[in-house]
Amino acid sequence: MAKYIEAKCRICRREGCKLFLKGDRCFTDKCAYDRRPYAPGQHGRARKKVSDYAVQLREKQKTRRAYGVLECQFRGYFEKAEMQKGVTGANLLFMLERRLDNVVYRLGFANSRNQARQLVRHGIFTLNGHRVTIPSLQVKVGDIVAVPEKNRKISVLAEAQEVIARRGCPAWLEALGADFRGTVKALPQRDDIQFPVNEQLIVELYSK
Template structure:
């Protein structure tokens, strides 16, 4: 599966906002965005005129990069959200939030979505008693995610307990840090997503 393999801090600088792509490092003074909070490249410090289209595009790119989704897959999520009942923008964010790799990250079993994706690929997690290895899988209300018994000694997983205690867990999820077990209590609503996102700009972009 294709994925972005370049410098992650460069993406945060391009979007002019922390996307927390490197987990705990983003909270330290080592964060590249904190040291160089301007667009990367030779002309990064220049001011340029921003059109309405550019604002919409940057919002879409920000969300796409934050969740680690490529353009073709992101557009498919939008089309799926557009067919559902309700507000298209809210449906889009809910679909992204309910990806398995994002849920693993939200539960605190990984420091970043990229790390969660790698762990899922290695088959470390089980969902409803079955081993899973597809990061883009959509979870459902009532699904239970656990760490395989033989994988609980993996250093990254052992560090997860500290991450859970420090970061907390969204209201639509429930986590048992000692047992490394998480459950999807409900479908996420717009209020559950605290990161500053203007999903209406993405809808306007794709509606053209």
């Protein structure tokens, strides 16, 4: 499976906004984007003429990279979103939000989505009492994500309550850090997604 192994801060600089790919580091003065808020490379500061296609492409790349999804996966989500009732762009974001690795991150059990994906792959969490290892699993209303007793000594998980207090938890999720458990109370709504994305540009890109 393809994997990005270069500096993650270059991605934020290239997309022109914070994607919080390095967790807590993004909230400190060490954040590379705060220090150099322009694209990486020799010509990063140069003014460039941007076409409509380039704007749409950057919006798609920004969203895909924020959720840590490969192009083939992302295209698959879009095709499923098109077949569902409702607004295609919103459906796309809802499916990305309902990924298990994103839910683990939103509940405060990991400092980044990348770290959440790794923890899920190692079987650290259970979904409705069953051990799961698939980060792309779609959660449903009423699902319970929990950490078994034997895994609660992991240092990253022990910081769950502190992370939630600092970052907050979306309204569609309920985090019980003391019990190492989280519940899906409802399906995500567009207002719950604070990530700065214009999903209509993604729809326009794929609809060409």
